[in-house]
Amino acid sequence: MDRRQLKTQQAIRQAFFELMKRKTYSKITVQDILDEANVGRSTFYEHFRTKEELLHAICADIFSHVFCPSLEPEMRHDFSNTNDFRHIVIHMFYHFYEDKEELKGILGSESKEIFVQDLRGYLGELVYDYVFKVYKNAVFPEDLLVNHIITSLIELTLWWIKGDCKETPEQIAEYYFALILPVLSA
Amino acid sequence: MDRRQLKTQQAIRQAFFELMKRKTYSKITVQDILDEANVGRSTFYEHFRTKEELLHAICADIFSHVFCPSLEPEMRHDFSNTNDFRHIVIHMFYHFYEDKEELKGILGSESKEIFVQDLRGYLGELVYDYVFKVYKNAVFPEDLLVNHIITSLIELTLWWIKGDCKETPEQIAEYYFALILPVLSA
DNA sequence: CCGCTATCGAACATTGTATTTGTTATATTA
């Protein structure tokens, strides 16, 4: 990739994070980003169609580390050992901890919704596969249960990051399974 | 209140709901509302400072029925009998069922966030009081638990309405407590 | 070194918000 493109991509992303320390997502204008990143107007629009597309790209960056397929080939699509899912969750929390500062910005404003929406996408299949290895009873409708398991994970994440990640990733994972396992084995 | 004011208030609210059947919240412009409601521009701004303020007002309308203080004086601030909270929840689902159509519109677009935010406000104290009548163990941090109980209620509501309220209010309430009671008495 | 292309920046069209102003219509109350 052309160095120039790379440079502006980085400049824009960095500017975005910088601005997020000071302003709320919806208050940040494209112009703000251009000024902060020292990038021409038309250049920005050659890279991203809208401000929202930029945010999606940034989320994708984050998730590409979190849900990296290559790093954990053996723990995918095999939940015969229930611990695999536990490992993935812990792994996720570790990565979120690394991106703590950026995430605090994103989750502290309207951008939260987009982040959550994207995260839901990634967790969807994953949780679905998991739940039906563990879940035996037919107390709940399938999708209600899956929705609750996903939602609980997401909301716990939000709570954790909002509170500045005081607990360790392992501790948070413990909390998570303490919240959902009683339901799965009701 | 002046009949004229009442009339425009109703016209605006009704126009809003009508538009929500066709468009997403963020796609609805003030102009759309003016046209649909047959109301002058300046008139609108004499009633609401912004479109968002209108939405808050509409949410307040809905919640005023749901969390009506006068209707249930005996079941407030007394959770010595745990069933009181159960009744409030069922009562809530009943009202949401009545407002089903409107809620589907609101929850089906960006307006969801504002609705949820407002609902959180109403549920906050209520759930807090409830949880610590029931909860005995010190497995979770207080606010984590409260957050989870509130969130689960909200997300279950969203799931239910999105799915067109196929279950009865009582049924949904059952699901809710089946989701949270195992956690509270872990 | 040459050709390709990314960047620049200014201008522009567009859309939407919110305010202001003066006029008209409709309530309330005396």
Add this chain to the structure above:
DNA sequence: TAATATAACAAATACAATGTTCGATAGCGG
């Protein structure tokens, strides 16, 4: 029912932000 208050209205306007276009310039890779 007449007088007073005030709500509704239309039109004009300021303003803020988005997204597009275009010709010139500078930097990259082969």
